[in-house]
Amino acid sequence: MNILIIFTSYLLGSLPTGFLIGKYLKNIDLRTIGSGSTGATNVLRNVGKWPALFVFIIDVGKGLIAVKIAQYYTDQGLIEVIAGISAISGHIWPIWLRGKGGKAVATGLGMFLALSWKVGLASLGIFLIVLTKTKFVSLSSISAAILLPIFMFFYLGKFIHSYFFISLIVALLVIWKHRTNIKRLIKGEESKINQNQ
Template sequence: MLRFTRDLATTHVPVILTALLLLAIGYTLGAIPSGHLAGRWLKGIDLRECGSGSTGATNVLRTVGKGPALVVFLIDVGKGALAVLLAKSVGLSDWLEVLAGLAALAGHIWPVWLGFKGGKAVATGFGMFLGLAWPVGLACFGLFMAVISIFRIVSLSSVVAAIGLPVLLVVSGGSTAYISVLLVASLMVLWRHRSNIERLIAGTEPKIGQKA
């Protein structure tokens, strides 16, 4: 009995270490400060002290320019997608895949290199959704684009997309693991946008082209 228990524990050790490694990689990918570096390299500014204070693509657009904002957006999308795809390649479980994506979101929002003050995880979240279920990710992006084309407010589009994501996933028949953890991801995005939500309610949230 003792030998069986020892063998069972030994068997699970590589699995646990692999899971922890994937979560660490997910966080590290998410914590790559693409927006912060764009501000530093191109304008010599700290995005945390400019505009909305976020290091995401939207603040890069307002303070640095369209080209750098697009590059930062694509990098941030890639961070979330890559974290999930790496976990998928191992094939352990749906839970590990979504947790790896969630780790990337946490890294983007709370990057250790920037004193845990990062972006709002919209692009990284989009990449995570694409990695997990690309049809749902594209549908969510379509919802984002529809709202932004009408109201021209990035934060409103992000909030609507974050709320719509769990609904789209349920409708598409996503697994319990996907629905549960992506609901947490949506709540993280909404929490990070709490100041934007206050300004939306007050009618003072800037539109595209206006200063934050």
């Protein structure tokens, strides 16, 4: 059962929502334009506001549902964590798109909303605050990722816990996926949310 949960979580995460929306609405391949990501931000810039919101909600749902399925069928915290990271892996490296997907932010949010809604909402709050102040989605995502393990530590009250370790791994993964954005931010070349890349 555990293997089935993990496999299902990966498949759920790998649903290429942004790619399909781009193809269906504008007949474009998001992997070849803008940031090359199939996530909501690239959808926003190249397809539109409402399609981007739809993609964001679905991508959040992928992470949330994967963990909730694991929680329903098992009481093992480790399986919940593995299910969540499997969904994130599917989102980043979808089998249907030859491993070229999104950057894990929305799906990661869904995962942590399921593991701890307080930590998930705190991270979302940081994202929205930084986005409001700077208009940089990448900086907002990185800021939320950096603070994620800190929020999880305060929620748990200890370091030695699978939730803390996975929050650290996801934070590092999100930062790594934004490495090109970090270079552009340093050079002053990063696009704001209302600008095309």
